[in-house]
Amino acid sequence: MEKIRIRPVWKEILATRVIQICGYSSILFVLLILFFLLSEGLPAVWTTDMTSLLGTRWYPTEAFFGIWPLIFGSVIVTLGAGLVSVPLGIGTAVYISEIAPRWAKEVLKPLVEILAGLPSVVLGFLGILVLSPFMRRLLDMPTGLTAFTGSILLGMISIPTIVSVGEDALNTVPKSYREASMALGATCWQTSWGITLPAAKSGVITAVLLGLGRAMGETMAVMMVTGNAPVLPHSLQAIFMPVRTMTATIASEMGEVAAGSVHYSVLFLIGIILFIISLVVNVLAFTLSSRKITRSERLLS
Amino acid sequence: MFWHLPSVPAKSPAAKGCFPEDNPLQKRMLAPQQVEKIGIGFLILISLITVLPIILIVVYIFIQGAPAFSWEFLTSMPSNGMKSGGLWPAIIGTFYLTLGTAIFSVPLGIAAAVYIAEYAPNNQWTRLIRIAIINLAGIPSVVYGLFGLGLFVVFLKFGTSILAASLTLSIMTLPVIISTTEEALRSVPTSFRVISVSLGATRWQTIWKIVLPQAVPGILTGVILGLERAAGETAPILFTGAAFFLPRLPQSPFDATMALPYHLFVISTQVPGMPIQIQYGTVLVLLFFVLGMNLAATTIRSRARAKRQW
Numbered sequence: 001m002e003k004i005r006i007r008p009v010w011k012e013i014l015a016t017r018v019i020q021i022c023g024y025s026s027i028l029f030v031l032l033i034l035f036f037l038l039s040e041g042l043p044a045v046w047t048t049d050m051t052s053l054l055g056t057r058w059y060p061t062e063a064f065f066g067i068w069p070l071i072f073g074s075v076i077v078t079l080g081a082g083l084v085s086v087p088l089g090i091g092t093a094v095y096i097s098e099i100a101p102r103w104a105k106e107v108l109k110p111l112v113e114i115l116a117g118l119p120s121v122v123l124g125f126l127g128i129l130v131l132s133p134f135m136r137r138l139l140d141m142p143t144g145l146t147a148f149t150g151s152i153l154l155g156m157i158s159i160p161t162i163v164s165v166g167e168d169a170l171n172t173v174p175k176s177y178r179e180a181s182m183a184l185g186a187t188c189w190q191t192s193w194g195i196t197l198p199a200a201k202s203g204v205i206t207a208v209l210l211g212l213g214r215a216m217g218e219t220m221a222v223m224m225v226t227g228n229a230p231v232l233p234h235s236l237q238a239i240f241m242p243v244r245t246m247t248a249t250i251a252s253e254m255g256e257v258a259a260g261s262v263h264y265s266v267l268f269l270i271g272i273i274l275f276i277i278s279l280v281v282n283v284l285a286f287t288l289s290s291r292k293i294t295r296s297e298r299l300l301s
Numbered sequence: 302m303f304w305h306l307p308s309v310p311a312k313s314p315a316a317k318g319c320f321p322e323d324n325p326l327q328k329r330m331l332a333p334q335q336v337e338k339i340g341i342g343f344l345i346l347i348s349l350i351t352v353l354p355i356i357l358i359v360v361y362i363f364i365q366g367a368p369a370f371s372w373e374f375l376t377s378m379p380s381n382g383m384k385s386g387g388l389w390p391a392i393i394g395t396f397y398l399t400l401g402t403a404i405f406s407v408p409l410g411i412a413a414a415v416y417i418a419e420y421a422p423n424n425q426w427t428r429l430i431r432i433a434i435i436n437l438a439g440i441p442s443v444v445y446g447l448f449g450l451g452l453f454v455v456f457l458k459f460g461t462s463i464l465a466a467s468l469t470l471s472i473m474t475l476p477v478i479i480s481t482t483e484e485a486l487r488s489v490p491t492s493f494r495v496i497s498v499s500l501g502a503t504r505w506q507t508i509w510k511i512v513l514p515q516a517v518p519g520i521l522t523g524v525i526l527g528l529e530r531a532a533g534e535t536a537p538i539l540f541t542g543a544a545f546f547l548p549r550l551p552q553s554p555f556d557a558t559m560a561l562p563y564h565l566f567v568i569s570t571q572v573p574g575m576p577i578q579i580q581y582g583t584v585l586v587l588l589f590f591v592l593g594m595n596l597a598a599t600t601i602r603s604r605a606r607a608k609r610q611w
């Protein structure tokens with residue numbers, strides 16, 4: 001009788017188990033994050049006054065924990081960033097994917113990758129030393145550290161996300177669409193603008209969502225250049241005033257509070273809000289992009 | 302002429318516009334070719350607006366930072382309240398943090414990607430894993446900082462330490478490593494697996510001996526890009542392991558540490574009267590770090606593409 005080799009069998013089972021556990025670890029981490037945010041942040045809801053929490057003043061040393069100015073700060077800076085990054089990002093994605101000659105692609109893509117890799121402190125640093133003095137002189141304002149400056153920086157930070165996700169979306173449009181359009185006599189521009197871009201619509205929306213999500217969650221650069229003033233706006237002028245975002249508030253105040261204090265749990269509560277926003281944005285983006293896959297698969301089959 | 306083709310049903314309202322006299326394209330002031338020229342010019346302009354600042358930033362940092370840059374600057378301890386001296390503890394700290402992040406996130410990330418690409422059935426659970434990964438990728442970095450503070454620093458009592466900061470950064474890096482590794486695994490042709498299994502190899506043997514070795518360049522690129530991001534992050538280590546200033550190097554994983562990005566934040570916003578040269582010098586060192594890792598990743602990728610025979 002030959003000896004039966006059992007070794008591979010238990011090895012196989014062990015390897016499969018370990019890998020399966022690792023595969024499910026992401027779910028565990030999301031749950032852990034949610035659990036710790038909730039356990040540290042939810043007490044804020046019953047230990048603080050609702051009137052204080054939903055008020056319009058953020059002044060923690062005197063127990064005014066109004067989160068509206070912070071939410072407003074995040075929203076205005078993110079919208080401003082979108083105004084910068086959406087046209088630039090999508091335009092660049094269309095150019096790279098549809099029109100650019102090979103050499104231009106090989107120059108543009110690594111440059112965008114470098115931007116994606118630049119630490120946000122570096123951009124924040126240049127924001128303080130170069131961009132905000134320039135803005136102050138340009139717009140003739142008392143300070144250059146405003147929501148506007150922050151928006152430009154955040155726009156730059158979210159451009160790489162929009163370009164790479166958008167380019168992927170454009171690349172998944174079947175080649176036959178372009179060929180059919182060209183064969184009907186459309187120009188290259190008409191094809192990209194009228195055929196490819198609309199066909200990749202849901203992917204492009206995903207790109208915009210992820211880019212804005214990135215901008216909303218950005219911390220260091222915003223903290224350094226937006227002037228750190230948690231005030232609710234009175235007019236549209238607010239874009240040229242200092243603001244304070246949710247992320248910057250957590251980053252700048254968490255170091256100074258005692259663990260377990262009211263201030264501490266309110267900061268975690270802001271973390272919960274940020275978590276929920278990113279959850280909504282990402283699940284939305286995911287469903288949009290996976291719907292696109294099923295539809296194009298149906299069309300191609 | 303394409304409008305004579307019978308592809309458009311005559312009764313549809315669009316049909317009218319397909320005859321030459323009603324062609325909306327011809328009613329315009331500009332011919333399609335002119336529109337194309339303007340459109341493409343516009344796209345080129347947009348791309349230039351996007352990338353010119355990047356070139357300017359890199360060149361500007363090189364010019365401003367070069368005077369401060371020296372061997373001494375890299376390898377000496379900061380002195381005189383960080384206003385002179387070098388960056389040594391911050392560089393070492395960033396190295397430790399990156400290493401710690403790699404130790405935790407690389408094996409876990411690759412294993413998770415292997416599960417998703419090779420094992421996972423196409424069901425609701427796998428969909429849930431995907432949503433979880435996408436979610437991890439989207440969570441703001443400062444929220445990771447909060448989580449690390451809650452779990453590693455306070456609950457597990459690691460204190461503000463390299464260990465807590467590395468673990469926090471690992472979880473943040475995980476989605477990058479998983480998604481790039483998955484892509485690398487999927488790009489290995491199915492025929493490789495079929496042949497291996499038909500020769501009698503088990504599923505795990507196929508993955509370990511055939512699929513993973515083929516995917517190494519792609520995995521490596523993803524790992525480097527993920528670690529590059531972790532090395533440049535400040536927000537997650539703010540309350541989990543970063544120290545404002547330390548007179549000595551960290552001695553164990555339970556010590557707090559200085560780190561390059563946090564050091565830059567400190568000297569550019571928290572210390573008044575900081576010599577501008579030192580600030581730009583620090584930025585330059587960070588930039589070298591990032592560009593170096595970027596270059597390594599792109600070189601590996603393009604070499605692998607050139608060598609690949611499938």
